[in-house]
Amino acid sequence: MKIGITYNLKENVLPEGELDSEQVEEFDSPQTINAICAVFEAYGFKTTRLGGETNIIEKIKTEKPSFVFNIAEGYWGRNREGQIPTILEIMNMPYSGSDPLTLALTLDKVMAKKILRMKGIPTPKFAVIKKWGELINIENRLTYPLVVKPAWEGSSKGIYSTSVSNSRNELRKSVQKLFERYAGQPILVEEFIRGREITVGVLGNSPAKIMGLMEIKMKGGDEDNFIYCLETKRDWLKKVEYIIPPRIEKKLHYALSHNALTAFREFGCRDVARIDFRIGRDNQPYLIDINPLPGLTPGYSDLVIMTQMSGINYSQLIFSILNTAFSRYGISSNITKLTKVA
Numbered sequence: 107m108k109i110g111i112t113y114n115l116k117e118n119v120l121p122e123g124e125l126d127s128e129q130v131e132e133f134d135s136p137q138t139i140n141a142i143c144a145v146f147e148a149y150g151f152k153t154t155r156l157g158g159e160t161n162i163i164e165k166i167k168t169e170k171p172s173f174v175f176n177i178a179e180g181y182w183g184r185n186r187e188g189q190i191p192t193i194l195e196i197m198n199m200p201y202s203g204s205d206p207l208t209l210a211l212t213l214d215k216v217m218a219k220k221i222l223r224m225k226g227i228p229t230p231k232f233a234v235i236k237k238w239g240e241l242i243n244i245e246n247r248l249t250y251p252l253v254v255k256p257a258w259e260g261s262s263k264g265i266y267s268t269s270v271s272n273s274r275n276e277l278r279k280s281v282q283k284l285f286e287r288y289a290g291q292p293i294l295v296e297e298f299i300r301g302r303e304i305t306v307g308v309l310g311n312s313p314a315k316i317m318g319l320m321e322i323k324m325k326g327g328d329e330d331n332f333i334y335c336l337e338t339k340r341d342w343l344k345k346v347e348y349i350i351p352p353r354i355e356k357k358l359h360y361a362l363s364h365n366a367l368t369a370f371r372e373f374g375c376r377d378v379a380r381i382d383f384r385i386g387r388d389n390q391p392y393l394i395d396i397n398p399l400p401g402l403t404p405g406y407s408d409l410v411i412m413t414q415m416s417g418i419n420y421s422q423l424i425f426s427i428l429n430t431a432f433s434r435y436g437i438s439s440n441i442t443k444l445t446k447v448a
């Protein structure tokens with residue numbers, strides 16, 4: 107069986123030498139694509155690199171994969187993660203991971219929070235700002251400290267060590283920065299949850315299962331004010347400590363797992379996701395982010411670190427995601443010729 111990989115590369119977006127920009131943070135490097143292909147090849151599959159450019163339809167027609175392993179992030183707008191899966195659906199091509207609606211709903215953090223609220227899953231109080239005037243009433247509605255983030259980003263894009271504000275002046279500065287850098291995008295203002303950060307990995311379908319819980323902690327720092335921003339993530343060896351399993355009481359472990367699985371199900375996630383929480387002063391987990399397209403960079407991405415620290419190597423992780431996607435289509439991984447299932 108031939109597996110196609112869909113993805114977007116950092117280097118296709120910015121010329122060489124300019125790869126440091128946060129704008130390309132969500133895209134992959136050729137090393138990650140090589141690592142994924144190497145896993146599939148080791149399991150006896152043929153692979154083909156389809157990328158995620160505008161020639162994708164021709165590429166699929168020429169390469170004729172039987173299945174697509176999708177990690178494409180897309181280029182533009184809040185639907186960008188769903189764009190390649192939409193094309194795969196038009197072509198009736200089975201693929202791994204969540205569908206376009208789930209990918210769009212979770213990328214748009216405001217939409218996601220509305221659904222979380224409806225389902226009674228605790229998430230920090232928030233407001234949305236589209237223009238300056240809307241900042242005026244914020245202090246009547248929300249309590250400092252406040253964190254601001256672009257509404258439709260991931261990979262910590264637009265989130266800096268200065269993103270938490272304790273005063274109107276700081277808030278104005280952070281909002282100004284985002285209006286400039288992420289022009290045209292609403293800004294999410296959220297109450298900052300001072301407390302431990304725990305991310306939860308989920309794998310599988312009906313039923314999905316918890317892969318693990320991982321605490322993300324600032325090395326030698328003030329964990330309550332920790333913010334897992336780009337500067338910190340990029341320098342994780344020095345700045346971040348990952349704890350598996352987190353030392354938390356049973357009740358909290360249960361609440362985190364339960365809320366992660368509920369969110370996974372309610373948003374219609376498929377195959378894999380990583381869900382981020384902060385633990386409030388009330389010892390309650392607050393869901394801050396659902397990632398149905400978690401990073402899979404060897405030795406770097408949170409899900410990869412989490413599984414590795416619990417004894418699952420990179421091949422096993424990637425193969426488990428493929429296998430769970432196969433099961434969803436009723437494909438056994440040792441079947442070499444696949445009949446497409448819509």
Ligand SMILES: Nc1ncnc2c1ncn2[C@@H]1O[C@H](COP(=O)(O)OP(=O)(O)O)[C@@H](O)[C@H]1O
Nearest residue numbers: 230259260261262263296297298299333334395
């Ligand atoms: N309301 C919040 N309270 C506490 N920390 C937050 C909050 N929102 C974001 N953060 C911090 O910022 C990081 C990135 O925010 P997140 O919403 O997960 O964005 P991304 O989609 O870029 O991962 C989180 O991992 C956390 O450290």
Ligand SMILES: [Mg+2]
Nearest residue numbers: 261262382395
């Ligand atoms: Mg996050």
